[in-house]
Amino acid sequence: QVQLVESGGGLVQPGGSLRLSCAASGFSLNNYVIGWFRQAPGKERERVSCMSGYDGSTNYLDSVKGRFTISRDNAKNTMYLQMNDLKPEDTAVYYCAAEFLALSCWVYRDTEYGNWGQGTQVTVSS
Secondary structure: OOEEEEEOOEEEOOOOOEEEEEEEEOOOOOOOEEEEEEEOOOOOOEEEEEEOOOOOOEEEOHHHOOOEEEEEEOOOOEEEEEEOOOOHHHOEEEEEEEEOOOOOHHHOOHHHOOEEOOOEEEEEOO
């Protein structure tokens, strides 16, 4: 059974850090395009970051550049999103996604990812 299981969300104060994890089962993340998306109440889902499958190149939403880092550990079949210096506007449900796609990750829309995690809530508040 193909599955992505997320963990690591929670409540954090502004300026704090969280690391989201997304463990894959039923398939190998190796060479897959991986992405992290988020959706805040009343807003559309947006891509936060992605990593290409063929060369590991990455892309970030402008508002998270320098604060968030996407990574993957092929040995653990797990992808991560390290989030530092969190801001209240980062509050959202975060989703991981993966798909076997050939091109650079930033050309793909969320609708082209076929494998999704269940979502994890990240709340940044004092």
